[in-house]
Amino acid sequence: MTQIRPASSEQPWAAPEEEPIVRIDKVTKTFGSTYAVDEISLNIHRGEFFSLLGASGCGKTTLLRMLGGFETPTSGRIYIDGQDVTDVPPYLRPINMMFQSYALFPHMNVAQNIAFGLKQERMPSALIRERVAEVMALVQIEKLATRKPHQLSGGQRQRVALARALAKQPKILLLDEPLGALDKKLREHTQFELVNIQERLGITFIIVTHDQEEAMTMSSRIALMHDGRIEQVDAPRRMYEFPATRYAASFIGSVNLFNGHVVSHENDMVLIHSEEAGSDLLVHHSQPLNPGMEVTVAIRPEKIAVRDHHGDDPNSIHGIIQEIAYLGDVSIYHVELPSGKRVQFTQSNVLALAEQPLTWGQEVALNWNAYSCGVLTQ
Amino acid sequence: MNGWLLQLNNRIRALLPGKGLIVGAPWFWLALFFVLPFLFVLKISLAEPQLAQPPYQDWIREIEDGLITIKLNFGNYAMLWEDELYRDALWGSFEIAAISTFFCLLIGYPMAYAIALAPTHWRMPLLMLVILPFWTSFLIRVYAWIGILKNNGLLNHFLMSIGLIDQPLEILHTPTAVYIGVVYSYLPFLVLPLYATLVRLDNTLLEAAADLGARPWKQFLTITLPQSVPGILAGSMLVFIPVMGEFVIPDLLGGPDTLMIGKLMWTEFFSNKDWPLASALASVLLVVLIIPFVLMRHYEQKAAEELK
Numbered sequence: 001m002t003q004i005r006p007a008s009s010e011q012p013w014a015a016p017e018e019e020p021i022v023r024i025d026k027v028t029k030t031f032g033s034t035y036a037v038d039e040i041s042l043n044i045h046r047g048e049f050f051s052l053l054g055a056s057g058c059g060k061t062t063l064l065r066m067l068g069g070f071e072t073p074t075s076g077r078i079y080i081d082g083q084d085v086t087d088v089p090p091y092l093r094p095i096n097m098m099f100q101s102y103a104l105f106p107h108m109n110v111a112q113n114i115a116f117g118l119k120q121e122r123m124p125s126a127l128i129r130e131r132v133a134e135v136m137a138l139v140q141i142e143k144l145a146t147r148k149p150h151q152l153s154g155g156q157r158q159r160v161a162l163a164r165a166l167a168k169q170p171k172i173l174l175l176d177e178p179l180g181a182l183d184k185k186l187r188e189h190t191q192f193e194l195v196n197i198q199e200r201l202g203i204t205f206i207i208v209t210h211d212q213e214e215a216m217t218m219s220s221r222i223a224l225m226h227d228g229r230i231e232q233v234d235a236p237r238r239m240y241e242f243p244a245t246r247y248a249a250s251f252i253g254s255v256n257l258f259n260g261h262v263v264s265h266e267n268d269m270v271l272i273h274s275e276e277a278g279s280d281l282l283v284h285h286s287q288p289l290n291p292g293m294e295v296t297v298a299i300r301p302e303k304i305a306v307r308d309h310h311g312d313d314p315n316s317i318h319g320i321i322q323e324i325a326y327l328g329d330v331s332i333y334h335v336e337l338p339s340g341k342r343v344q345f346t347q348s349n350v351l352a353l354a355e356q357p358l359t360w361g362q363e364v365a366l367n368w369n370a371y372s373c374g375v376l377t378q
Numbered sequence: 379m380n381g382w383l384l385q386l387n388n389r390i391r392a393l394l395p396g397k398g399l400i401v402g403a404p405w406f407w408l409a410l411f412f413v414l415p416f417l418f419v420l421k422i423s424l425a426e427p428q429l430a431q432p433p434y435q436d437w438i439r440e441i442e443d444g445l446i447t448i449k450l451n452f453g454n455y456a457m458l459w460e461d462e463l464y465r466d467a468l469w470g471s472f473e474i475a476a477i478s479t480f481f482c483l484l485i486g487y488p489m490a491y492a493i494a495l496a497p498t499h500w501r502m503p504l505l506m507l508v509i510l511p512f513w514t515s516f517l518i519r520v521y522a523w524i525g526i527l528k529n530n531g532l533l534n535h536f537l538m539s540i541g542l543i544d545q546p547l548e549i550l551h552t553p554t555a556v557y558i559g560v561v562y563s564y565l566p567f568l569v570l571p572l573y574a575t576l577v578r579l580d581n582t583l584l585e586a587a588a589d590l591g592a593r594p595w596k597q598f599l600t601i602t603l604p605q606s607v608p609g610i611l612a613g614s615m616l617v618f619i620p621v622m623g624e625f626v627i628p629d630l631l632g633g634p635d636t637l638m639i640g641k642l643m644w645t646e647f648f649s650n651k652d653w654p655l656a657s658a659l660a661s662v663l664l665v666v667l668i669i670p671f672v673l674m675r676h677y678e679q680k681a682a683e684e685l686k
Binding site for chain 2: 068069070089090091092095096097099101103104105106107116117120121150164165168
C-alpha cells in the first residue's frame with residue numbers, strides 16, 4: 001500500500017489546545033429501533049484529509065449526512081468551527097458535499113451546475129464567471145463548460161461534481177464514496193489528484209469509503225467504523241501497524257490472530273502462551289497486562305520470515321505449506337500448524353527466474369520479531 | 379458460424395414478420411382509426427352541400443362510361459376564413475382551453491406534488507381518489523354541476539345561508555360555469571402524468587441544491603419545476619387538446635354567448651346539415667392542434683435523452 005502523504009506532514013490532531021473544525025459530541029442516530037450511529041464522539045482538525053472507513057451499513061454515510069445537515073441526530077451535538085450546527089439546515093452550513101451519485105442537475109450544463117451554488121449567494125455574475133473558470137481549470141474540465149451531464153463520461157461527471165462542491169470554497173468538503181463509480185485505473189489516478197487539490201486549497205476533506213486501500217492512500221487520519229461505533233481513529237500507518245481491536249486488525253489488510261493468555265509482563269515485553277501457535281509468543285507492549293488474561297496476538301503476513309531450522313525460542317512456529325497464491329509482486333503462502341491453525345505469510349518475488357524455494361507440502365519454520373506484532377485485548 | 383452463414387441467418391431473421399408486427403401494430407391502428415376517417419372528413423370538406431342523403435355531393439363522379447369529373451369546392455375553407463363567426467369560435471375555444479389548462483395546472487400541480495411526496499403506502503389510495511370520478515358517467519357529473527351552480531342550487535343556498543350574499547350568484551350559463559366544469563372534468567388528466575414525472579424525480583438533486591445554498595422555495599423553482607416540464611407539457615396537452623373540441627360542457631353549462639368550436643361543429647352537422655362546412659372546421663381544428671403536439675413530442679424526446 002502506497003501512501004501519498006508525506007509522513008512528516010503536521011499532525012493537527014496532536015495539538016489538543018486548538019479548536020477542532022468539526023466536533024462531534026456523543027451523536028446518536030436511530031432509524032426505528034436500529035442504531036445507525038451509536039454515541040460517536042470525534043474531533044476533526046483544520047486541513048485534515050479524514051476518512052470514515054467501514055463496511056456497508058456501519059453508519060459512516062449516516063454520520064456524513066448528519067455533518068451535511070441531511071439527517072438530524074437523535075441525540076448529541078455537532079459543532080463546526082466552534083458553532084453548534086446540529087439544527088442548522090444544509091443551505092446555511094459552511095459545508096459542501098460531493099454526492100456518491102454526483103447529483104448533477106441534468107437540465108443545466110457543466111458551467112451552470114458549477115455556478116449554481118454561487119448564484120444562491122447572489123454573487124455578481126462577473127465574479128461567478130471568474131470563479132467557475134477557476135475551479136474548472138483546477139479539475140481540468142475547461143473544455144466541457146457547455147456540455148450537459150448526460151454527455152459526460154463517468155470520470156468527467158466526477159470532476160464536475162467535485163468542481164461544483166469546491167466552487168463555494170467551503171470550510172469543509174464532504175465526499176461520499178467519491179471514487180466508487182470509477183474503474184480501477186482511473187480511481188488510482190484520481191486518488192492522487194484529490195490529495196493534491198486538498199493540499200493546494202487547504203480545505204478540510206471528510207471522505208466516506210468502504211475501500212481500505214483508498215482510505216490508507218489518501219487520508220491523514222482514518223476513523224474505522226463498525227456497527228455504528230468507532231473502532232479506532234488513527235493515522236494510516238498506525239492503523240495498520242498498531243490496530244486497537246481484532247476487528248480493526250482484520251478489516252485493514254490481512255492478519256494472523258493467535259489466541260492465548262498472558263504468562264508474564266516485564267520491561268514492556270509480554271510473554272504469551274498460545275496453544276494455537278504451538279509456541280510461546282513474545283510481544284512488545286507498554287500497557288500493563290495481568291498474568292492469566294486472555295489476549296490475541298496479531299501478526300501481519302509480510303512480517304513473518306522463513307528460517308532454515310525450527311528453534312525453541314519465542315515467536316517460532318512451523319507447519320506445512322498447503323496453498324500458494326502467486327500475485328506477481330508477492331506470493332501468499334498458507335501454512336497449517338500442528339494445532340490445525342492456518343497461518344498466512346507473504347514473500348516478495350525478487351528474482352524473476354529463481355526456482356521456487358518453497359512448494360506445496362513442504363515443511364517450513366517461521367518466526368518474527370517481538371516488535372513486529374501486537375497484543376489485542378478487545 | 380461462418381461469416382456468410384451468419385449473414386444468411388440475419389437476412390432470414392429480417393424477413394420474419396415477428397418484429398415488424400410489433401412495431402407495425404400501433405401504425406396499423408393509427409391508420410385504421412385516425413388517418414382513414416380523417417381522409418373521409420377531408421374528402422367531405424371539399425364537397426358541396428345538398429339536400430339529400432348523404433347531405434353532400436361527391437366530388438368524384440362518373441358521368442358517362444369512363445368519363446370522370448372532379449369538382450373540388452374550397453368554398454368551405456374560404457368561408458371559415460371570411461366569416462368572423464368561425465374565427466371567433468376558434469379563438470373562443472383557444473381562450474377557454476388555455477385558461478382552463480392554466481387553472482388545472484394551478485390546482486393540479488400541488489395535488490400531484492403532494493401525492494408524489496406522500497409516504498409510499500399513501501400514494502395509491504390518493505391516486506385512486508383522483509381517478510374515482512371516472513367511475514361515474516361524464517355526462518352525469520356535468521349535469522350535477524347544473525344542480526350545484528344554478529340560481530337556487532346548492533352553492534347559492536350555502537352562500538346565502540351563511541350570509542355571505544343575499545342575492546343568488548348568476549353562474550350557470552356563463553363562461554365561469556364552463557371554466558368550472560372544464561377544470562373539474564379534466565383535472566385528473568393533468569394530475570396523472572404530472573404525478574408520474576414528479577414521483578420519479580431524484581431526491582438527491584434537491585439535497586444537492588440545498589447543500590449548495592438553495593432554500594426550499596429556491597430548490598423548487600430551480601430543480602423540481604424545470605425537471606417536471608415534461609410532465610407539465612404532457613398534462614397540459616391532455617387537457618388543452620380535448621378542451622379545444624369540447625362540446626358537452628359548453629352546451630350544458632355555458633350560455634348563448636359561449637362560443638366554442640365544438641358546439642359550432644355540432645350545429646353545422648346536425649342543425650344546419652352542412653356536412654362539408656363542419657368537416658372543413660374539423661380539418662382546420664386538427665391542423666391547429668397537431669402543431670403544439672409535434673412541438674411537445676420534440677421537447678419530450680430531448681428531455682428523455684437528458685434524463686438517461
